Amino acid sequence: xxxxxxxxxxxxxxxxxGLTLIGRELSRLRQEPExxxxxxxxxxxxxxxxGYVFGSAIQVPGGGDYRxxxxxxxxxxxxxxxxxxxxxxxxxDASLGVMDRxxxxxxxxxxxxxxxxxxxxxxxxxxxxxxxxxxxxxxxxPHRGLLHTVEAFLLLMLMRYALSWVGVxxxxxxxxxxxxxxxxxxxxPVTMLSNAFVPTDGMPTWxxxxxxxxxxxxxxxxxxxxxxxxxxxxxxxxxxxxxxPVAAVLLWSAALLVVLAPLSLRAYSRRGR
Amino acid sequence: xxxxxVVAEGLHKxxxxxxxxxxxxxxxxxxxVCGVLGPNGAGKTTAIRIFATLSDPDAGHAxxxxxxxxxxxxxxxxxxxxxxxxxxxxxxxxxxxxxxxFGRLYHLSRVEARxxxxxxxxxxxxxxxxxxxxxxxxxxxxxxxxxxTCLIQRPEVLFxxxxxxxxxxxxxxxxxxxxxxxxxxxxxxxLTTQYLDEADQLANDIxxxxxxxxxxxxxxxxxxxxxxEQLQVVLEDRTALGPAATVLxxxxxxxxxxxxxxxxxxxxxxxxxxxxxxxxxxDRAGVNAADxxxxxxxxxxxxxxxxxxxxxxx
Numbered sequence: 001x002x003x004x005x006x007x008x009x010x011x012x013x014x015x016x017x018g019l020t021l022i023g024r025e026l027s028r029l030r031q032e033p034e035x036x037x038x039x040x041x042x043x044x045x046x047x048x049x050x051g052y053v054f055g056s057a058i059q060v061p062g063g064g065d066y067r068x069x070x071x072x073x074x075x076x077x078x079x080x081x082x083x084x085x086x087x088x089x090x091x092x093d094a095s096l097g098v099m100d101r102x103x104x105x106x107x108x109x110x111x112x113x114x115x116x117x118x119x120x121x122x123x124x125x126x127x128x129x130x131x132x133x134x135x136x137x138x139x140x141x142p143h144r145g146l147l148h149t150v151e152a153f154l155l156l157m158l159m160r161y162a163l164s165w166v167g168v169x170x171x172x173x174x175x176x177x178x179x180x181x182x183x184x185x186x187x188x189p190v191t192m193l194s195n196a197f198v199p200t201d202g203m204p205t206w207x208x209x210x211x212x213x214x215x216x217x218x219x220x221x222x223x224x225x226x227x228x229x230x231x232x233x234x235x236x237x238x239x240x241x242x243x244x245p246v247a248a249v250l251l252w253s254a255a256l257l258v259v260l261a262p263l264s265l266r267a268y269s270r271r272g273r
Numbered sequence: 274x275x276x277x278x279v280v281a282e283g284l285h286k287x288x289x290x291x292x293x294x295x296x297x298x299x300x301x302x303x304x305x306v307c308g309v310l311g312p313n314g315a316g317k318t319t320a321i322r323i324f325a326t327l328s329d330p331d332a333g334h335a336x337x338x339x340x341x342x343x344x345x346x347x348x349x350x351x352x353x354x355x356x357x358x359x360x361x362x363x364x365x366x367x368x369x370x371x372x373x374x375f376g377r378l379y380h381l382s383r384v385e386a387r388x389x390x391x392x393x394x395x396x397x398x399x400x401x402x403x404x405x406x407x408x409x410x411x412x413x414x415x416x417x418x419x420x421x422t423c424l425i426q427r428p429e430v431l432f433x434x435x436x437x438x439x440x441x442x443x444x445x446x447x448x449x450x451x452x453x454x455x456x457x458x459x460x461x462x463x464l465t466t467q468y469l470d471e472a473d474q475l476a477n478d479i480x481x482x483x484x485x486x487x488x489x490x491x492x493x494x495x496x497x498x499x500x501x502e503q504l505q506v507v508l509e510d511r512t513a514l515g516p517a518a519t520v521l522x523x524x525x526x527x528x529x530x531x532x533x534x535x536x537x538x539x540x541x542x543x544x545x546x547x548x549x550x551x552x553x554x555x556d557r558a559g560v561n562a563a564d565x566x567x568x569x570x571x572x573x574x575x576x577x578x579x580x581x582x583x584x585x586x587x
Contacts, residue, residue, distance in 0.1 A: 016377075028365040031365050096359060096364065098363060100357055104355040105379065
């Protein structure tokens with residue numbers, strides 16, 4: 001019941017309100033255990049589907065096990081699911097009028113996007129763990145020691161956080177769950193138009209250009225590099241993100257955050273609609 | 274004694290080519306219920322959204338609980354509650370967790386938020402359903418939960434935008450009881466509604482809006498008095514239709530409308546005629562009436578008359 005006045009108070013309440021909203025997302029999950037199970041099954045299905053069905057027919061450039069090649073791609077894919085999850089929850093809040101209630105309350109403006117992105121990051125950890133666990137079971141493993149392995153996971157989490165702001169912005173602008181459902185169908189084509197599942201070498205030049213500049217590819221390549229998984233040996237890549245994947249992921253993350261966080265805040269507090 | 278707690282002066286708001294508000298003036302006294310009536314698209318919701326700081330006016334200004342809705346939005350937000358046309362609660366959470374979450378967002382401590390949630394659930398009869406997810410609630414229960422969510426911070430002014438639209442009569446009655454209880458405890462309520470009996474039941478003052486402007490204000494009784502009374506005559510014998518019509522025309526100064534072939538009705542200026550005089554006049558003209566009724570208009574009739582004058586229905 002406190003009116004926010006001083007900048008320090010504002011910051012404190014932004015943090016407190018954000019935490020409350022993270023708690024909200026987590027209690028929602030507790031109400032729907034089947035959602036958690038579905039989310040954790042997703043990695044298993046992906047590994048079986050791609051690792052064994054497609055993998056039986058795909059040659060890894062420079063040799064190596066296809067499932068070792070595949071796992072970084074699946075890490076990238078599961079990271080990108082953040083966009084549609086956050087987007088859907090944002091749009092649901094907007095269409096159900098919950099967003100209007102938040103806006104009419106004496107809450108910190110930043111709290112709602114922070115709550116959604118924060119909760120998504122919290123949820124992202126067990127998802128990544130489930131994916132890694134499944135990978136270990138089918139013969140994938142990191143080869144470059146603890147430090148690089150930790151770096152790889154941190155990089156994935158950073159990108160996940162940045163991507164969740166894409167979800168915030170699109171969800172706020174769309175305000176419509178149906179539209180969001182339609183946008184979500186783009187997920188598979190976008191993640192597949194990359195080096196995640198097959199090497200890009202064999203693609204036609206124009207398609208390969210798109211794939212090499214796709215952030216999914218940068219994230220996959222960065223994971224391959226840091227985990228020491230095969231697929232990096234394929235030389236002749238001249239696209240910059242493929243030569244410097246870790247830097248490319250850092251730049252992508254920074255760019256998404258710098259551009260989308262202010263845009264989202266503007267969309268959230270824009271009044272007069 | 275007037276002590277306005279919601280004041281609007283010359284509010285204008287357009288969405289593209291649509292002028293939702295064109296110079297709306299409004300004043301609501303503390304501790305009263307003000308019912309805002311108007312046809313769809315009259316600007317009711319736009320006005321509420323401006324008062325609740327969700328929308329800024331293009332021109333004019335509004336003060337709620339002593340603070341400007343644009344410049345001091347945070348102060349206004351700390352003093353109001355808003356329940357919209359949709360139940361703005363989290364469907365996936367239980368009623369209790371919704372209240373606790375919103376309590377935390379109103380910056381109550383964890384303990385206080387829990388206590389306030391229990392207290393409100395108890396007071397508004399939702400204790401039994403409190404631990405079920407809202408998705409399984411009936412429409413009426415959802416609205417009630419939505420309403421009590423607004424009460425967490427004990428608002429000075431409560432804005433209710435069509436609080437009972439789409440509810441069955443019993444649930445409406447329950448919401449009405451809740452609103453009456455709130456007003457009893459001192460909260461000022463500004464409510465929009467399309468149900469005129471709702472305004473009649475709840476509101477001390479009524480503001481009729483059409484095309485973004487106020488076209489009438491007053492208590493329900495005052496508004497009813499403006500369109501006078503309705504005289505209805507049912508004849509025993511339809512051959513008397515002509516003479517009866519002449520009598521009614523003499524009284525009212527306008528031609529009566531006939532329905533069926535034995536009923537006549539006409540509007541009379543309020544309070545000028547007594548039933549006995551009318552019966553005597555009919556008698557003198559040799560008209561045998563089976564039924565003569567002098568009826569006060571309903572608020573519906575007032576509303577239709579007022580909104581008709583502004584622009585023909587079409």
